[in-house]
Amino acid sequence: MSSSNGNRITQAALAAFVAGRAAELGIPGVAVGVWAGGREFHACHGVTGGADPRPVDRDTVFQVGSVTKTYTATALMQLVADGLVELDAPVRRYVPELVLADERAAAGITVLQLLNHTAGLDWNVIADTGAGDDALALFVARMADLALIGEPGARASYSQAGFNLAGRIVEKVTGLPYEQAVTELVLVPLGLTRTGFDLAGPGGGGRATGHNLAEDGTLTAAADDWAVGRGDRPGGGLLSSVRDQLRWARFHLGDGRAPGGELVLPAGELERMRRPTVPLRASALGDAFGICWFLREVDGAATVGHGGSANGQFADLLIVPEHDFAVVTLANSAPHGGPFNQEVVRWALEHGPGLVDRDPEPLPHDPARSAAVAGRYDIDALTLVIAADEEGMTLEVGIKPEIRAASDTEMPADYPAESIGLLPGDGDEYIVTSGGLRGQRGFFTRDGDGAVTGVDLAGRLFTRVPSPAPAEGLPPTRFPHVRTGVRRGP
Structure with missing residues (x-):
């Protein structure tokens, strides 16, 4: 671990760094919070964007994307602490109507496997299940169409569908709509008044609008009415401010009590969420999953975090328990919001x-290894x-054309081809070295004969598609930053 002279963060230094990097990267609005040395520091810069741009401040509401999963997991862990849910129990104990393409998998998936992404479920169900209180129930009904990528418990692969199913467990056990359950279990006790699921912005006030980079290099505002559907909210539908996000981080550093002394979750359960449950290989997300959290060692210290992305918005949250330290950062522009957050955290x-x-x-660069x-x-x-x-290798990722064509709402832009390089070792690990995914790591999977069958990006397994196109010189597909939830633990 690097030697430390103690906290060297000051309000002025943080504000200068945040404003300077946001301006250099052309990000319209950012909000950063740090807990260090027993003090809170905040730095906000720029404007919300949209039809009514306002200066970003500590109460500006951003979409935090997959950081929502930490709230879903914490609410579920409250039910565990109360003896209402068992982590090792099959999901069907609580959601008996669950049907998957593989009956054995449907019967065997456990609650913990949802929370550490080892259920063997593909990324998500592409379906609009409406805005009613039955949206999650309808989502689960559609899971019969969801592909399975492996045996439950065999490996980790990040799954939005798994967390939406976890949200349905919360509904079934509490008898409340998911949003109301999370509000009553978590948001109200912790006084998170600028956090919620209402697109208008909890409590009113400024709300950040996402921005995407157009092909001509200009930033365009995402539609103000773009939102995560109710069926997807447990995995990524929350809105929050930097002040609330820092309060959330401090709660997870604490003893499980709200500021007023009310016990929200026993300290032992908070610590349990930070224990490794399954290792991750070659992932910028971390070295392991805890219960929801990404766990990563940085310079000898254990860190705990999660990140998220929405349409032109990025969020990151990281805590270092042994140093009683936390940093949260929110940005309203793609693709540079992701790298901005990474720079702020570092x-x-x-x-x-x-x-x-x-x-x-x-x-x-090794052309032969790259071609393979x-x-x-x-x-x-x-x-x-x-x-x-x-000359080298590139990676690009984008929404499938048929998914775009079927959508009746604005969808985010894609990530263009950016450079990647193989890492030392067996040649199956790589790192993205430029663009909005810079720093993301992953690895290639092979079958028993050594043939490449898939690639992991940000904890998700992509399956190789046979193609008559030659391996080298694949034609560009012009994917310019997609809302993949591809973020560090976060």
Whole structure:
């Protein structure tokens, strides 16, 4: 672990760094919060965007995407602490109507496997299940169409569908709509008044609008009415401010009590959520999953985090329990919001607890090894293309055209081809070295004969698609930042 001279964060230094990087990256609005040395620091810069732009402040509401999963998991862990749910119990004990393509999998998936992404479920069900209180029930009914990527418990693969199913468990056990249950179990006791699921913005006030980079290099505002459907809310539908997000981070650093002394979740259950449950390989998300949380060692210290993305918005939350440290950062622009958040987190780690976080260096380009992994890879809604030639390798990922065509709402832009490099070792691990996914790591999977069958990106398994196209020189597909939930633990 790097030596530390103690917290060197000041309000002025944080504000200068945040404003400088946001301006250089062209991000309309950002909000950052840090807990270090027993003090809170906030830095906000820019405007919300949209039809009524306002200055971003500590109460501006952003879409936090998959950070929502930490709220869903915490609410479910309250039910565990109360003896109403068992982590090792089959999901069907609580959702008996669950049907999957594989009956054995449907009967065997456990609650814990949903929370650590080992249920063997594909990324998501592409379906609009409406805005009624039955949206999650209808989502679960559609899961019969969801692909399975492996045996339950065999490996981790990040799944939105799994967390939506976890949200349905919360509904069934509490007898309340998911949003009301989370509000009563978590948001109200912790005083998170600027956090909720109402698109108008909980409590009124400024709400950040996402922005995407157009092909001509200009930023365009995402539609103000773009939102996550109710069937997807447990995995990514929350709105929150940087002040509330920092309060949320401090709760997970604490003893499980609300500021007023009310016990929300026993400290032992909070600590249990931070214990490794399944390892991750070559992932920028972390070294392991806890219960929902991404766990990663940085410069000798254990960190706990999660991130999220929405349409042109990015969120990151990271805590370091042994240093009583937390950083949260929100940005309203793609693709540069992701790299901005990463830079802020690394700056705060170095200037707070004195931890240095660096990406590994890729190997020199090897055309033969690169050609062997080039190709097209799919999950249900996305296509990932790896192209290789004599000069190097690129990775691009975007929403499938048929998914775009079927959508009646604005969808986010895609990620264009960016450079990647293979990492030292067996040649099956890689890192993205440019663009909005810079720093993301992953690995290729092979069958028993050594043939490449899939690629992991941000904890998700993409399956290789046979194609008559040659491995080298694959034609560009012009995917310019997709809302994949591809974020660090976060």
